[in-house]
Amino acid sequence: MLKPSVLHEFKLxxxxxxxxxxxxxxxxxxxxxxxxxxxxxxxxxxxKTIAWSIGLPVQPSNxxxxxxRFTRSIVAVLSGACLGIAGVLVQSITRNPLAExxxxxxxxxxxxxxxxxxxxxxxxxxSRYSMVAIAFIGALIGxxxxxxxxxxxxxSPLTLILAGIAVSSVFSGLSHVLAFLVQSKLNMPFIxxxxxxFSTSLKLDIAPLAATFVLGFIVSMLIAKPLNTLLYGxxxxxxxxxxxxxxxxxxxxxxxxxxxxxxxxxxxxxxxxLVVPHLARMMVGGDNRVVIPLAAIIGGSLLVLSDxxxxxxxxxxxxxxxxxxxxxxxxxxxxxxxxxKKMREVK
Amino acid sequence: MxxxxxxxxxxxxxxxxxxxxxFSVDKGEFLSIIGPNGAGKTTLLxxxxxxxxxxxxxxxxxxxxxxxxxxxxxxxxIAYASTIVSNGFQVTVLDYVLTARYPxxxxxxxxxxxxxxxxxxxxxxxxxxxxxxxxxxxxxxxGELQRVIIARVLVQEPEIIxxxxxxxFLDLKHKIEVMDILRKLVEEDRKTVIAAIxxxxxxxxxxxxxxxxHRGRIVAxxxxxxxxxxxxxxxxxxxxxxxxxxxxxxxIIVPIESISVSKNTSxx
Numbered sequence: 001m002l003k004p005s006v007l008h009e010f011k012l013x014x015x016x017x018x019x020x021x022x023x024x025x026x027x028x029x030x031x032x033x034x035x036x037x038x039x040x041x042x043x044x045x046x047x048k049t050i051a052w053s054i055g056l057p058v059q060p061s062n063x064x065x066x067x068x069r070f071t072r073s074i075v076a077v078l079s080g081a082c083l084g085i086a087g088v089l090v091q092s093i094t095r096n097p098l099a100e101x102x103x104x105x106x107x108x109x110x111x112x113x114x115x116x117x118x119x120x121x122x123x124x125x126x127s128r129y130s131m132v133a134i135a136f137i138g139a140l141i142g143x144x145x146x147x148x149x150x151x152x153x154x155x156s157p158l159t160l161i162l163a164g165i166a167v168s169s170v171f172s173g174l175s176h177v178l179a180f181l182v183q184s185k186l187n188m189p190f191i192x193x194x195x196x197x198f199s200t201s202l203k204l205d206i207a208p209l210a211a212t213f214v215l216g217f218i219v220s221m222l223i224a225k226p227l228n229t230l231l232y233g234x235x236x237x238x239x240x241x242x243x244x245x246x247x248x249x250x251x252x253x254x255x256x257x258x259x260x261x262x263x264x265x266x267x268x269x270x271x272x273x274l275v276v277p278h279l280a281r282m283m284v285g286g287d288n289r290v291v292i293p294l295a296a297i298i299g300g301s302l303l304v305l306s307d308x309x310x311x312x313x314x315x316x317x318x319x320x321x322x323x324x325x326x327x328x329x330x331x332x333x334x335x336x337x338x339x340x341k342k343m344r345e346v347k
Numbered sequence: 348m349x350x351x352x353x354x355x356x357x358x359x360x361x362x363x364x365x366x367x368x369x370f371s372v373d374k375g376e377f378l379s380i381i382g383p384n385g386a387g388k389t390t391l392l393x394x395x396x397x398x399x400x401x402x403x404x405x406x407x408x409x410x411x412x413x414x415x416x417x418x419x420x421x422x423x424x425i426a427y428a429s430t431i432v433s434n435g436f437q438v439t440v441l442d443y444v445l446t447a448r449y450p451x452x453x454x455x456x457x458x459x460x461x462x463x464x465x466x467x468x469x470x471x472x473x474x475x476x477x478x479x480x481x482x483x484x485x486x487x488x489x490g491e492l493q494r495v496i497i498a499r500v501l502v503q504e505p506e507i508i509x510x511x512x513x514x515x516f517l518d519l520k521h522k523i524e525v526m527d528i529l530r531k532l533v534e535e536d537r538k539t540v541i542a543a544i545x546x547x548x549x550x551x552x553x554x555x556x557x558x559x560x561h562r563g564r565i566v567a568x569x570x571x572x573x574x575x576x577x578x579x580x581x582x583x584x585x586x587x588x589x590x591x592x593x594x595x596x597x598x599i600i601v602p603i604e605s606i607s608v609s610k611n612t613s614x615x
Contacts (some may be wrong), residue, residue, distance in 0.1 A: 007481050012458075228446055233429060240449055289458070
């Protein structure tokens, strides 16, 4: 039998260990990601160019290719981190281990809004920031629709998922139609956003995504403790002096912003927000103060690794696969597993 | 810490649930709230816990109005032993009880202090559940869960403890154990306990004072022998009972027959 003080110590140690391992995996994934592509670019080249870019006196090899791949990898890392945190927030406030931004319809509404904006007011899409803002509003509306529909249907964990499927189906249909229209009108490869891609990532994508991530991460950490109390019920949070409705609204805003930003920049990427929080909890337990940072790292690694797989497959000359193809293959069976295992526990 | 409740009126939408409820409790008193289903017992507890805002009336804690205090100050004075909502989030007993220290942390404090861990350790030991610290909440039995909830209340270090049906779903042994723990908190720690309770005999045995609530009103209040009289129970529960007072065994309340529409006899 271990004493609580020892257990607490263990928890912190396990957290820091997971953090270190996560960061190492992330760094290795990024290095691999930088070295993979049509032009061969060895690990040594990557390390040399990294050394050069931080001011060391070495000869860089082909910095242009490096920069392109670097942009792509960083956008993948930030998207994964954003979706991972969004998943933790959405699961905590709905108290539903099956909840996820994509499954609850946040992503497809966000893309619908971006598509409508592209048709109605294309000038809005000149700035990435306004694109993120539009996607954010879309995601927030999608989330609100799902929550409302679920309440009307009885407000159980199952109705939440079903309401999410209803909302995301409607808006995914809409966004398909709109994406076709936008594509023919504006002559841009909008269609790739339907299933997510990092192949179109540009340097100017990094700043808005990074800003969103930093803001989302800080706010999530600030409300990590109230989110912990919310796991045990609204009344529990209330009697510890927190306002459950306020926490829930703030979390919804942040989750929508995080999801909206990734949709605006990389398109719809499903299941990351579902898988990542669970992986984090398996490693460090259910305390959101440790789950949130770890989810960011795992999410980042997962999407960089998925992107690596895609580029390996694409190098066979069949063209660029969307990211959601990989994340669905990993995520959907995981969803099935959770459905079988967790739904019995959740009442 | 003295709790005084004056003229409380509470409405759920257009239904009046509490009507002019008034009473006071002193430090180190065990007060039970009894009454038939729907009498307003749980609502009353939630109003005292500041979870629900009454339409009329004031609650004073040591002369200060409850709603003039900051939520965090209230959390340091009053703990409501609500049941835990089910979860699938891999949280442990220790995770759960430590959340009760949050009202004592600053806004920017991220981690527990050593003192917090020590308080949690003591509470778990006191309830004999130190061995459960690393167990997941969803793997506990009802008896274990009830103890964990009370341990959490202790970790919160309140002056006033509100419990709703502390013995529900528990077998005889666990019932007595939980009530003994609550009684100890009153006697040894001078805490105030306010319990909504269905079991009249348990209420009689453990309480200093009893309030009988019926349709949102206090029908009788006072010491157990003043409140638990046959006439009061018949009027509120709609059951003819025989109240036997035994010097050794305390109160024995035997239901004779239901006098409502159906003639079925009730067990409690």
